[in-house]
Amino acid sequence: MKIYIQKITGMDIYYDNISKELVLNGKPLNSSIRFLKEMKDVIHDKEWFSTVKPDRKMYYMFRDIHEDADREAAEDNNLRYDITVIPPDMIGDEYVKTQGHCHPCVTGTDVTYPEMYQVLNGEAMFIFEKKEGKETKTYHIHGKEGDIVILPPGYSHVTVNPTDQILIVANWTESRFKSDYRPMLKTRGLAYYYIRKGNESAFISNINNKDASSLEEIRPIDPELIGLKKDEPMYALIKTPEKLAFLTKPQDYGTFFSKVLER
Ligand SMILES: [Fe+2]
Numbered sequence: 001m002k003i004y005i006q007k008i009t010g011m012d013i014y015y016d017n018i019s020k021e022l023v024l025n026g027k028p029l030n031s032s033i034r035f036l037k038e039m040k041d042v043i044h045d046k047e048w049f050s051t052v053k054p055d056r057k058m059y060y061m062f063r064d065i066h067e068d069a070d071r072e073a074a075e076d077n078n079l080r081y082d083i084t085v086i087p088p089d090m091i092g093d094e095y096v097k098t099q100g101h102c103h104p105c106v107t108g109t110d111v112t113y114p115e116m117y118q119v120l121n122g123e124a125m126f127i128f129e130k131k132e133g134k135e136t137k138t139y140h141i142h143g144k145e146g147d148i149v150i151l152p153p154g155y156s157h158v159t160v161n162p163t164d165q166i167l168i169v170a171n172w173t174e175s176r177f178k179s180d181y182r183p184m185l186k187t188r189g190l191a192y193y194y195i196r197k198g199n200e201s202a203f204i205s206n207i208n209n210k211d212a213s214s215l216e217e218i219r220p221i222d223p224e225l226i227g228l229k230k231d232e233p234m235y236a237l238i239k240t241p242e243k244l245a246f247l248t249k250p251q252d253y254g255t256f257f258s259k260v261l262e263r
Helices: 036-042 068-076 182-186 234-239 241-248 254-260
Strands: 002-004 013-016 021-024 032-035 057-062 079-086 115-121 124-132 135-143 148-151 156-160 167-174 192-197 200-205 212-218
Touching: 032 036, 036 057, 036 182, 068 079, 068 234, 068 241, 079 234, 079 241, 115 124, 115 241, 124 148, 124 192, 135 148, 135 192, 167 234, 167 241, 234 241
Parallel strands: 135 212
Antiparallel strands: 002 013, 013 021, 032 057, 057 079, 079 167, 115 148, 115 167, 124 135, 124 156, 192 200
């Protein structure tokens, strides 16, 4: 089965669910695979984990995707466009999700790098959280095909596939930093897990993340906020890289990021 994502990305690209390949202009792209064993410390249902094969493939990460014509713009502006494919699955009682991480600070500042996502196929539940003193603020955002979501500086984050469809999600980010997976291992995941209980979906508290205090829903952004017309692919922003400068110099965009968290 092939999932065509040409229109939504503006590129000649599809995902082949048999070979698990993303094919750009007829050429398969390299991926990194996340295995279940790497997620042992961040999942809710530990008992379930002991009953399954730890080498189960959970999701596929395709990094630094661009048309040849856009290579220079991406490199010169330190920007990277990635695509992550998360097939439907359950991790015990929890919906399949990314391992989760946080980003480092921009050198010389206390502002961490942000990130911007677009759902290309399926539906996503994005969960962001930030510790403020003794409190943890958690936001969740339900994204449907085409929706764009911005992760502001300072938040640890996880992407969940809560459906029986293949979730394909793209992100733009600064190209050089290394994500930090350690804090999430210490707390055994975010403050909330997204689980299925019978036919219902629910957030449940992570007892190892004791500071949990608030959980709020926010909406995807209005594409106009980043200078995109309705239905214009997020990838197209590489043609006007100044519109992506909030990803590389977030310390200059405080007011912009406060708008992102308005409900
Ligand atoms: Fe990230």
